[in-house]
Amino acid sequence: MTMLYSRLVETYQKIEGTTKRLEITKLLVDLLKETPADIIDKVVYLTQGKLYPDYLGIEIGIAEKLAIKALAIVSAVKEPRIADEYKRRGDLGDAAEALLAGKTQVGLRNERLTVEEVYTILDRIAKSSGPGSVESKIRQLTSLISKASPIEAKYATRTALGRLRLGVADMTLLDALAHALARGKESKPLLEQAYNRSSDLGFVARALASGGIDALRSFKVTVGRPIRPMLAERLSDPQEILEKMNGRAAAEYKYDGLRIQAHLSNRKVTLFSRRLENITDQFPDLHILLNQGIVGGELILEGEAVPVDPSTGELLPFQLVSQRRGRKYELEKTIQEIPVALFAFDLLYNNGVDYTQLEFPRRREALAKLIRRNERLDLSRQIIVTKPEQLDDFMQQAVADGCEGLMIKSVRPDSTYKAGARGWGWIKYKREYKSEMQDTVDLVVVGAFAGRGRRGGTYGALLLAAYDEKDDVFRTACKCGSGFKDEDLAKLLEILEKYKINHRHARVDSKIVADTWFVPGLVLEVIGAEITLSPIHTCGLNSIRPGAGLAIRFPRFTGKYRTEKSPEDATTTKEIIEMYRSQLKKLSETKSVEAA
Numbered sequence: 001m002t003m004l005y006s007r008l009v010e011t012y013q014k015i016e017g018t019t020k021r022l023e024i025t026k027l028l029v030d031l032l033k034e035t036p037a038d039i040i041d042k043v044v045y046l047t048q049g050k051l052y053p054d055y056l057g058i059e060i061g062i063a064e065k066l067a068i069k070a071l072a073i074v075s076a077v078k079e080p081r082i083a084d085e086y087k088r089r090g091d092l093g094d095a096a097e098a099l100l101a102g103k104t105q106v107g108l109r110n111e112r113l114t115v116e117e118v119y120t121i122l123d124r125i126a127k128s129s130g131p132g133s134v135e136s137k138i139r140q141l142t143s144l145i146s147k148a149s150p151i152e153a154k155y156a157t158r159t160a161l162g163r164l165r166l167g168v169a170d171m172t173l174l175d176a177l178a179h180a181l182a183r184g185k186e187s188k189p190l191l192e193q194a195y196n197r198s199s200d201l202g203f204v205a206r207a208l209a210s211g212g213i214d215a216l217r218s219f220k221v222t223v224g225r226p227i228r229p230m231l232a233e234r235l236s237d238p239q240e241i242l243e244k245m246n247g248r249a250a251a252e253y254k255y256d257g258l259r260i261q262a263h264l265s266n267r268k269v270t271l272f273s274r275r276l277e278n279i280t281d282q283f284p285d286l287h288i289l290l291n292q293g294i295v296g297g298e299l300i301l302e303g304e305a306v307p308v309d310p311s312t313g314e315l316l317p318f319q320l321v322s323q324r325r326g327r328k329y330e331l332e333k334t335i336q337e338i339p340v341a342l343f344a345f346d347l348l349y350n351n352g353v354d355y356t357q358l359e360f361p362r363r364r365e366a367l368a369k370l371i372r373r374n375e376r377l378d379l380s381r382q383i384i385v386t387k388p389e390q391l392d393d394f395m396q397q398a399v400a401d402g403c404e405g406l407m408i409k410s411v412r413p414d415s416t417y418k419a420g421a422r423g424w425g426w427i428k429y430k431r432e433y434k435s436e437m438q439d440t441v442d443l444v445v446v447g448a449f450a451g452r453g454r455r456g457g458t459y460g461a462l463l464l465a466a467y468d469e470k471d472d473v474f475r476t477a478c479k480c481g482s483g484f485k486d487e488d489l490a491k492l493l494e495i496l497e498k499y500k501i502n503h504r505h506a507r508v509d510s511k512i513v514a515d516t517w518f519v520p521g522l523v524l525e526v527i528g529a530e531i532t533l534s535p536i537h538t539c540g541l542n543s544i545r546p547g548a549g550l551a552i553r554f555p556r557f558t559g560k561y562r563t564e565k566s567p568e569d570a571t572t573t574k575e576i577i578e579m580y581r582s583q584l585k586k587l588s589e590t591k592s593v594e595a596a
């Protein structure tokens with residue numbers, strides 16, 4: 001059985017024509033019902049503009065220059081004209097469609113592009129490297145476009161460039177899979193669970209299509225496939241935290257570093273970031289630490305990698321470890337100058353046993369037995385607390401030791417590892433919120449406004465949004481123009497280029513119209529003076545007062561690009577509502593003290 005690429009393209013066109021999630025889901029359900037089981041993974045990946053799960057780090061991303069060359073060969077139009085057409089339309093896929101419009105239509109030929117064929121060619125493009133790869137990529141893309149109809153060429157070109165951007169979220173695809181291949185809503189938790197334990201939608205789709213719902217029931221955690229991280233809720237009152245935990249909890253230092261999920265298999269070490277990128281190559285020092293310090297064969301553990309001062313052993317600011325990214329050639333030097341320490345905080349798998357299903361105290365106990373502690377490899381510092389004062393004392397210690405606060409973890413019998421979920425099993429307790437905003441938030445860039453005067457040619461301000469987990473959308477919380485140095489303005493222009501789109505993204509909820517819109521991708525850390533009610537922002541709309549949203553007043557970029565966070569990891573609208581409430585509470589407490 002096979003499937004024509006045109007069937008996919010037909011769905012893509014319709015998806016682009018709507019912003020309604022329900023409609024998108026329905027289109028996907030229809031598509032998935034028709035998809036043969038043995039290519040369903042490919043259809044799922046292609047629909048998200050990729051070929052493999054993200055954690056494998058295999059990107060198609062052919063350079064624009066090469067795509068233009070391929071288009072020139074197929075259309076017999078000169079490269080400068082194609083470049084002009086591209087500039088005019090702002091999208092090379094659109095340009096490809098227009099250029100090929102005069103070409104003989106595929107219907108007249110016998111040969112029509114199948115999904116497998118498109119996938120195979122894109123895969124060759126993605127994997128060709130080294131000498132001769134430029135020519136090979138052009139050759140592959142040329143062969144693909146020459147077999148495509150104009151509209152197929154549009155989507156194939158976009159996919160080859162790594163810019164399909166249909167905006168189909170993981171959750172939407174899971175919904176569609178549940179309705180197309182299982183018992184709809186009722187099966188969604190099983191699908192989600194399988195996805196949370198494999199981080200691979202294509203793999204889940206294929207298991208479901210070939211083995212049915214039973215295949216999902218017996219879905220196992222595997223070494224090498226990252227588990228989606230468990231996330232924490234946030235509270236600012238120790239008493240409230242303990243109540244949520246039924247009076248007894250484990251409190252741990254909240255280290256300010258990089259979350260690492262380490263997979264060990266007979267001395268082979270694979271490291272994943274919080275966004276589940278494979279960052280194995282950036283931390284050769286951690287391989288040595290883990291191989292020397294961990295007893296045992298196959299396991300998955302989580303910890304926070306924190307930069308340390310090699311001469312004093314003191315913890316250093318988080319930014320120093322984020323610089324490890326991408327600096328391959330200078331890596332040796334960086335490792336010497338700024339080594340990292342790993343504080344392990346959870347055990348997810350060990351020699352055939354899926355620890356995610358066990359309660360936290362048992363996971364921690366097993367973890368402690370596996371680690372030969374030394375200066376650079378340790379367990380996260382932990383105490384068991386039953387009183388709010390203990391939390392406050394431990395907090396002071398944590399801050400004095402260079403940490404940003406505490407993580408409070410449930411020790412109840414139901415304290416299993418909730419992969420991919422934010423819940424009350426973990427609560428982060430950062431610094432106290434006073435009436436003014438003391439804590440930073442991480443917001444997603446969804447739009448921008450053109451700069452004027454000194455900022456001409458760059459962005460004058462960015463439209464920033466918080467993540468609404470319930471509806472899986474991004475809601476605006478402020479327009480931020482301060483805190484950006486000249487280098488930041490130049491850097492932002494460059495980084496944001498790849499997220500640019502010519503309309504508001506379907507997952508962005510905004511009453512404000514930006515000059516430029518982006519696919520939600522880049523996360524920035526921002527601090528403001530306070531959180532206020534706002535008639536124009538959509539974050540927390542109607543949650544405090546009908547018709548009003550919440551906004552961050554006087555927002556300022558702190559200088560931290562939170563590239564380790566995905567947009568879904570940004571501060572949530574719920575957290576901002578919570579921060580607003582606790583701000584009010586503190587304010588009324590101060591007022592009543594003053595009145596007395």
Ligand code: AMP
Pocket residue numbers: 232252253254255256257258259274304345380407428
């Ligand atoms: P946040 O990034 O503010 O949502 O806080 C959650 C993050 O804190 C996790 O993703 C970890 O990277 C980090 N973290 C630091 N120390 C711990 C710890 N002891 N337990 C769990 N997470 C920790």
